[in-house]
Every structure is written in C-alpha cells, then in structure tokens.
Amino acid sequence: MNICVVIPVYNSPYISEVIEDVLKYGYTLIVVDDGSNKAIEVENPNIILLSHPKNLGKGEAILSGAKKAKELGFGSFVTMDADRQHKASQISRLAKAYKPNTIVVGCRNFETENVPKSSIFGRKFSNFWVNLETFKKLKDTQSGFRIYPISILSLRTKKRKFDFEIEVLVLHIFAGGDVEEVDIECYY
Numbered sequence: 001m002n003i004c005v006v007i008p009v010y011n012s013p014y015i016s017e018v019i020e021d022v023l024k025y026g027y028t029l030i031v032v033d034d035g036s037n038k039a040i041e042v043e044n045p046n047i048i049l050l051s052h053p054k055n056l057g058k059g060e061a062i063l064s065g066a067k068k069a070k071e072l073g074f075g076s077f078v079t080m081d082a083d084r085q086h087k088a089s090q091i092s093r094l095a096k097a098y099k100p101n102t103i104v105v106g107c108r109n110f111e112t113e114n115v116p117k118s119s120i121f122g123r124k125f126s127n128f129w130v131n132l133e134t135f136k137k138l139k140d141t142q143s144g145f146r147i148y149p150i151s152i153l154s155l156r157t158k159k160r161k162f163d164f165e166i167e168v169l170v171l172h173i174f175a176g177g178d179v180e181e182v183d184i185e186c187y188y
Contacts, residue, residue, distance in 0.1 A: 003095065003147065004028040005078045005088070006065030008058050011036045012082035019047065021088045022080070030068050030077075032061040048072075058144075059157065059164020070150045075100075081144040090184040094147045097180045103152070103172055105138070106145035106184035126166055134173045139181055141166055151177070 005027045009015050015031070022029050023046060030048045033040045035055035042049050050064050062079055069077040078094065080086040086106065094104045126141045144165060152168055155175060159167040169179060 002073075002075045003078055003091075003098075004030060004069050004072065004074045005080060005091070006030045006032065006062060006069060007080050007082050008032045008034055008061030008065065009036065009040065009082035010034040010055055010058070010061075011038070014084040015040060015082050017084055018080065018082050018086075019044075023047075025088050025091065027078075027088070027091070028072065028074075030065045032065045034058065034061040057161035057164070059160040059162070059168075062148075062164060063153070063157075063160075066148065066150060066153055070153060074150065076147055076149045079144055079146050079148065085186050086145040087185060087187065090145070090186075093182050093184055094145070097182045098147050099178070099180075101149055101151060101176070102147075102178045102180055103149070103169060104147040104180045104182060105140055105143050105169075106186070107140040107181045108143055108145075108184065108186045130166060130169060133170050136173055136179060138169070138179060141169055145184060145186070149177070 005022050007018060009031060033051040035052045050068060066077060078091050094106055097104045127138055130141045131137050155171040157164060157167050157171060
C-alpha cells in the first residue's frame, strides 16, 4: 500500500518519541509543525518537516501534510497525533481495512481506567451528531489516528481546527466515500 505518515504537531513534548516510533516501521514521515513556540529540529533524511509560521489549526496542518503527500506521489496517508497516544505498530491494522475512497478510523478503547471523562463525553456527543448528519453509525469520530485518501483534498472543507476531523468525515460520506473503523491499541 502506498502510504506515508503525517503528524500534525503543536507544542508537543513527545514529538521526538512519536517520530522515533514511526521511523522504526520505515514509513516516509511528514511532520507539520503548526507554529509551535519552540522550533522542531529533525536531522533524518526520511523526515519531511513542514512549518507553519503561526498556529493555523490541526485541520490546516493535516491539509498541508496531505498536499505534500500528494506531491510525493502517495495515494493515501496516515495521521497520528503527536501526544504518544497512537502507536505506529497499529498502522498495519488500518492499512488492512483500507480500500480506495475510504477513510479508515482507528477506534480507541474507552473502557480502560485512564480515559479522561471529557474525552468520553466529547466522543459520544460527536458520534451522535455525525450519525444524525450522515445516518452512519460510527464509534470514534474524534480519533486522530486515520488513513485518508488523497481525494479529501477535493472536499470543500471550511473548518481548520480540531473540528476539521468531524467535517471531513461528513463531507467525505456526502461525496459518496466510505468510512471503516478498526479497533486499535493506544496509550492514555
């Protein structure tokens, strides 16, 4: 499968650990520094670093990474958060479920004891609204661990912050795209 990994990052103290985890699996890595207070430095030729001069939002960082992935010839890309929650070892689970014109979402297990209550509420609330809009019942519409087809660049998204991830799901479904969910392991 022709995929790369895009990591949008804003002031994460864990970005070095996340990068190291991804590189163990040999993926081309695009790190999008979304205006962090301290510049991210990378010296590895397998990492492409894009930098926004100021914080433009997670959605804008994902779109910058998507444009670079397309420029490099990739047909799809994985997004991972920069907070160590996602594990690069789980990318293969997402890849097995990928089909053309499909967004694959890594569903986190919220039945463990370390999950913040605000995350549980936010996910339920978001899932409800996506279901209402699309008639598609999804379990984790807020997960940032996904495979996107490059075709999301043609969607007319307006949101550029965290709400981008909800909007892109809805617009993708409205455009006839599919969404698959895969249970993943993650760290809280």
